[in-house]
Amino acid sequence: MYDHDGAPLRTGRAAVNGTSLHYRTAGSGPAVVLLHGVPKTGYHWRHLVPRLTPRHTVVVPDLRGLGDSAHPADGYDCATMSDDIAELMARLGHETYAVIGEDWGAVVGYQLAARHRDHATALVFAEALLPGFGFEGHTALTSENVSGGMHLWHLGFYFQPDVPEMLIAGHERELITYMIKNERSHPDTATPDAIEEYVRCYSMPGGIRAMLAVYRAMLTDAEQNRRAARKKLDIPVLALGGSAFIGERNAEQARFVAHDVTGHVFEAGHDLAEEVPEEMADVVLPFLAAHR
Numbered sequence: 001m002y003d004h005d006g007a008p009l010r011t012g013r014a015a016v017n018g019t020s021l022h023y024r025t026a027g028s029g030p031a032v033v034l035l036h037g038v039p040k041t042g043y044h045w046r047h048l049v050p051r052l053t054p055r056h057t058v059v060v061p062d063l064r065g066l067g068d069s070a071h072p073a074d075g076y077d078c079a080t081m082s083d084d085i086a087e088l089m090a091r092l093g094h095e096t097y098a099v100i101g102e103d104w105g106a107v108v109g110y111q112l113a114a115r116h117r118d119h120a121t122a123l124v125f126a127e128a129l130l131p132g133f134g135f136e137g138h139t140a141l142t143s144e145n146v147s148g149g150m151h152l153w154h155l156g157f158y159f160q161p162d163v164p165e166m167l168i169a170g171h172e173r174e175l176i177t178y179m180i181k182n183e184r185s186h187p188d189t190a191t192p193d194a195i196e197e198y199v200r201c202y203s204m205p206g207g208i209r210a211m212l213a214v215y216r217a218m219l220t221d222a223e224q225n226r227r228a229a230r231k232k233l234d235i236p237v238l239a240l241g242g243s244a245f246i247g248e249r250n251a252e253q254a255r256f257v258a259h260d261v262t263g264h265v266f267e268a269g270h271d272l273a274e275e276v277p278e279e280m281a282d283v284v285l286p287f288l289a290a291h292r
Contacts (some may be wrong), residue, residue: 001045002046002049004050007026007078012025013015017074017075017083017087018068019189020069021062021069021070021086022061022067022069023042024060025047026053026057027052027054028056028090030057030096030292031059031100032048032058032059032097033060033085033088033089033100033174034061034099034105035101035105035108036062036066036102037101037103037105037106037128038103038211039211040066041062041066041068041198044271044274046274047273052146055095059097061084061085063080063084063104064076065207065210065211065213065216068201071206071207074213076210076216076217077224078110081108085112090248095119096118096120098120098121098122098123099113099120099122100124100126100201100284102126102271102272106127107131110123110125110130110257114257123235123236124240126239126240126241126272126280127240127241129249129250129253133229134249135218138152138155139153139156149244150245154179154215158216159216169194170207172207173199176195176202177190177199177287184269184274184275185267185268185269185275186269186276189275192270211256231250231259231266232259236260236287236290236291237258237260238261238284238287239254241263242265242267242269243268245270251263262287266279
């Protein structure tokens with residue numbers, strides 16, 4: 001991954017909150033932390049980073065158990081994962097920062113903003129459904145979910161103990177390639193280098209176990225989100241959707257938990273920073289500039 005000058009991002013590891021996170025950082029200016037979803041890693045942000053680094057210091061962690069971060073036995077609920085990030089940002093000397101999250105990273109980002117309100121200045125909530133606020137309904141086998149491309153069949157599969165591990169082992173490439181390409185309007189943006197990186201990381205010992213643990217914490221996440229939403233976020237939230245996937249529902253979700261929500265929908269699928277990075281930057285940069 002490279003900044004706007006073509007220089008490789010600095011990398012490091014930090015012992016935080018009982019685990020070890022791998023992270024990349026670059027740029028200068030107000031800090032922004034970028035939180036990836038599943039089955040991705042911090043590499044997901046490679047196209048957006050050089051568009052941010054002229055004006056911002058970016059921190060790109062691999063979430064707990066994912067990418068090149070450690071694979072602890074537990075702690076995969078989004079509140080705990082958000083505390084990981086808060087401690088990392090403090091360790092790196094960032095007192096305040098904006099948060100950009102996508103997919104599960106957006107749910108972690110919401111918890112980060114809710115649990116550490118004195119530190120998060122703004123939240124970009126991209127292509128995510130919040131557990132506790134309707135996410136669970138998309139696991140149902142209904143005509144509406146199937147015809148609209150939002151039947152999230154894999155959630156129930158991942159919840160079953162042991163069987164997913166048995167069936168996925170040795171087929172990480174097939175699963176990740178299918179999931180990444182199937183959720184995009186532009187499947188060719190799932191480039192070979194990205195597929196190789198994601199497969200490498202999720203094929204490591206503990207990689208699939210950690211991925212499944214994120215999903216298996218979803219009912220805990222739902223309780224955490226409902227509890228946090230009793231006090232809505234006061235910071236501005238930019239909710240970004242892809243027309244072929246979550247779309248306008250993304251902003252609807254964000255309005256359950258925040259007062260000041262601006263929505264924007266791109267002609268894209270689920271992985272905005274890889275499918276439409278230029279368009280995403282054109283929307284995100286003015287938002288960040290207005291809410292430092």
